[in-house]
Amino acid sequence: MKASQFFISTLKEAPAEASLASHKLMLRAGLIKGVASGLYTWMPMGLRVLRKVENIVREEMNRSGSVELLMPVVQPAELWQESGRWEFYGKELLRLKDRKDADFCMGPTCEEVITDIVRKEINSYKQLPKNFYHIQTKFRDEIRPRFGVMRAREFVMKDAYSFHADYESLVRDGYQPMYDAYCRIFDRLGLNYRPVAADTGSIGGTGSHEFQVLAESGEDVIAYSDASDFAANVELAPTLPLSGERAPAGKALEKVHTPDVKTIAALVAFLNVPVEQTLKSIVVEGEEEGELVLLLLRGDHEFNDIKAEKLAGVKSPLAMASPELIRAQFGADGGSLGPVGFKGKVYADFATEKGADWVIGANENDYHYTGFNFGRDAAEPEFVDLRNVVEGDPSPDGKGRLKLARGIEVGHVFQLRDKYSKALNASFLDNNGKAQIMEMGCYGIGVTRIVAAAIEQNNDERGIIWTDAMAPFEVVIVPMNYKKSEAVREAADRIYAELAAAGADVLLDDRDERAGVLLNDSELLGIPHRIVIGDRALKEGNVEYARRRDNEPQSVALNEITAKVLEALKV
């Protein structure tokens, strides 16, 4: 492609409304253009990137055996009412009425439509398993659309849905092949990502992984092992019991006056003890009316309510105890609580099991104990996992230690089980002729979001840095003085023709602009390979070649540059 036949429109400064690096750079590089809040036009340069992502997604979905179809953007309310999501979904579902006043919505996902198709098309176990996908425009009426295409209202998503005769098939023929396809997709895109065990959120069902692209600006925090594939959302990563013996008690239990000390920070400051020596008490409601459960964890650790909610005897959903009940059962208020004298169930976090001589609330306002020891000063509690992991914790799979990183969710695989197939009665006859409800999985990839996530992960002060696979063009030829220097023009045209003939995706920047503009644009646009052609080097038979991350270009003989670039593109 020659720039004169294309459309390049770059900006020196990003518009003020953009805060995120990817949003700024996408606007500056002219990849997108805002139409309204959360609505964007993909400009020619951006669309090339989007299509490359889309094609890789399509190739790997096809390879995995998923079959492509295309469901409509506008969907009838009836199907959403049947699944219950018409009421449940909330305001993110953009509802609309047609000219006859019938209700429709713009699809944010397509569980209902595909399940409706499948219940009509598939009626025997012989037709299962089946996996369908489409790549289609979706709409979510975000309350605060922001960060450009990262959190837009209209976006392109690849969503796949698999249908199975039983759970084993869901895992073996649906979930696992999709998980593997996702890994191939993000590998091919050249992204640094982690498949992360995730909670299943509002979409329902059990068993899911998020695919997170690691980037400073990510909204999610994930924990991953430095020595294995383990990764999980920080709230879901388990901690392990400590090994070894408990430290021996060294001090006697002593009640100290701690006036106005209500927090761990105040306690540490007042008594001048290490925070790791303190225990904090959290009191939640038990399953029985009026029953309280005491949860203990180290003062420096973060309480994890998802884990607490799953403990035997603890009310679900988790409910903090009322001040009245606490006062009645502990004889003190929050800030001075502890296990000594408490009659109810006590759980303590694994991290506290081997310690001794703790500082803890004395169940008397303005008093704490020092030298508290489990077993000696109160009954042994049950030791469980109660906290968020921290960097350096051992990885739950026993391999290496955990690191924390922020991530951008770009894909999600879900075991929906029978949530939708039951609501819409998607059944089949098994090999005994008996009607059974199908098992179902769903698998999404945010195609437009991937573009932004890749930029978040790969950019510098000069602009975007694309991998070869995602770049709008793999190679840019920057001729100095294309219009006026015949030698430059001839060399540029020849290299362009050679690279294009060999199948490289090459841009010849023949715009009549100053050299500085062309060079800056090539860096802002993030083209991975650049060939600069100028009269001076040309006289010695050379051109300049640089990869986008290089600090200095290298001099390459004119008659070797094509082969060199083609070789580099193969890597």
Next chain:
Amino acid sequence: MKASQFFISTLKEAPAEASLASHKLMLRAGLIKGVASGLYTWMPMGLRVLRKVENIVREEMNRSGSVELLMPVVQPAELWQESGRWEFYGKELLRLKDRKDADFCMGPTCEEVITDIVRKEINSYKQLPKNFYHIQTKFRDEIRPRFGVMRAREFVMKDAYSFHADYESLVRDGYQPMYDAYCRIFDRLGLNYRPVAADTGSIGGTGSHEFQVLAESGEDVIAYSDASDFAANVELAPTLPLSGERAPAGKALEKVHTPDVKTIAALVAFLNVPVEQTLKSIVVEGEEEGELVLLLLRGDHEFNDIKAEKLAGVKSPLAMASPELIRAQFGADGGSLGPVGFKGKVYADFATEKGADWVIGANENDYHYTGFNFGRDAAEPEFVDLRNVVEGDPSPDGKGRLKLARGIEVGHVFQLRDKYSKALNASFLDNNGKAQIMEMGCYGIGVTRIVAAAIEQNNDERGIIWTDAMAPFEVVIVPMNYKKSEAVREAADRIYAELAAAGADVLLDDRDERAGVLLNDSELLGIPHRIVIGDRALKEGNVEYARRRDNEPQSVALNEITAKVLEALKV
């Protein structure tokens, strides 16, 4: 692709709601599936066809120099208010409100969005001309969605928009290249079509062609030459003055009593004269208040109001005269009118100029004249074009004679001129530094509709007949007894592998179905090339090969079939 890894779902009978051949066949062949009125899922088999059409459109648009981008489906009301279409468009524009109660619509076309982009991006004549296109889901809230994807509410359209410094550039750099690209597209798709000079309708501007696929079921009637490229909507095709001398008057003017004769049909029956010998009178309002104009044309010809409206002295828009005014100025009522004694302007159709001895109203109720002659019995009228062309009329370009046919509009090229660029103030600085409004063209192709139109044009009692270019698969291999006969399976697998390796788009129908089902499906699906493999022929080293239109298959040696099919695909 093997059928077992794909999804084939055919029906013996089409659902009752389908009336059009293409709608029935698309449902029976499982190309589409209804989701709601005018909303369809493109099933895997149909999507393959859609993508092939899309790719040919994209390739030819790129070749023509148009640059692809992607505008959003949902568009803000503000832009539509600026162009005036928010009020003007009517109920086909699906309006909606977001969660903040802001107004949006689902785009039926994108003149506003692209003009908004261009007015922000382009400000110098040096950046012109420019042509952008996208292939995107559109929505029109049709009052009566019908005929499947032929007139659906949600559909895929390719729309392009070109911007120019002046009208000459619009024609030279926009309109003509698009016209040519459209011809290449429809040629490659293998459609029998005509580019037809068209009225510009509600979208505004002047100068347009429709691309009509010829098919019995088409909603438009077009006139085309049997000896040249001339084609026009029947209402817009001009008629020519007759050559030669007028026939001499042979009869005297005679007033005859024609009681209760109010129509040409009644007149012809009552007097037993050929209809070609009669003249009908149409009275319309003139430009001046109270003025009437008389229009005369042959009794068997169809009046054309578009042509009449353009005549000097005729009120525009055309208004039929009131009975009161007619009675006052003619002294008679409609059904008995004529030029004798009428004082106002008289136009007569070209086809009446050379005739003599006409039968015509006598301006006295229940009376007509026979033996009426222009010049002798009334002043010579002005002879003009007043009627629709009929089959056999000379072609307006002087080459051959006209034929009439019905057509399905699948493309449209428009010279919008400054309709949108003026409303949205899309201006540029010319080479004198003066601000000018851009000239603009728009160019649409109904991508989903093409699929239906192609089927309307190419089907038989057995099913669809695809061209190689549009077929979901170019070749189908139908093995008889694939599961049980090792010889058949081996031959089928080998031919499949050979054809696929050579780049052919081949389907191996390995479904465990009876031979009759597989053969019928291959014809219903319209795959252009079919290879049938059975044990009996195989023993003699042969397979059967047939093109979809063939009545009888031919026997081909097993070791020659691959080469034969590949050769056929090149044609």
